[in-house]
Amino acid sequence: GAVVSQHPSRVICKSGTSVKIECRSLDFQATTMFWYRQFPKQSLMLMATSNEGSKATYEQGVEKDKFLINHASLTLSTLTVTSAHPEDSSFYICSAYPGTGSSYEQYFGPGTRLTVT
């Protein structure tokens, strides 16, 4: 149980285009989902926290107009990178948090490798 999927696993897009990444909790409902970004050989940096049905909370320094997050249901959150540029190339990982009863454990997706050319 507690499986989180991400789609796509890899995506290559041209500079200036937008790309959407999906994060799904497959066998539980996630009250909260988190989006992280990981640069090569670096740690995970939290980008934003999204709660179902409300606006995402972005971490300091993360552009909310560039990284659009939608959490329309208890099993799906999407991250859209708008007008992507090469510096947006990174590994994006989501996690899903079931809320009470989960012992505060987040379940992580396998990640999405974004390359902007």
Added chain:
Amino acid sequence: AQSVTQPDIHITVSEGASLELRCNYSYGATPYLFWYVQSPGQGLQLLLKYFSGDTLVQGIKGFEAEFKRSQSSFNLRKPSVHWSDAAEYFCAVGERSGTSYGKLTFGQGTILTVHP
């Protein structure tokens, strides 16, 4: 603000040797502490976690960690390393209160190399 420090960027051990990965945290209250493992190009797998109670925590794959409040540490140990343990290991501290339940702050990671 909470923070996590993993002093060792890269550790190399021989297969069968013991392992200890260090983790120090800064947090204003009793923390939630986690160790995750990440293989190249993959997501994170939870090895173990500490919330309360017994300060020696057992995890998967033969790993254990000990919470030492006086030292603000949560070091990960394994008595005998296997070649398949080669990966990157992340220590994380989780917030306990307010609207940020579950928000994690990660350390810089420690890359483990295992020699045959």
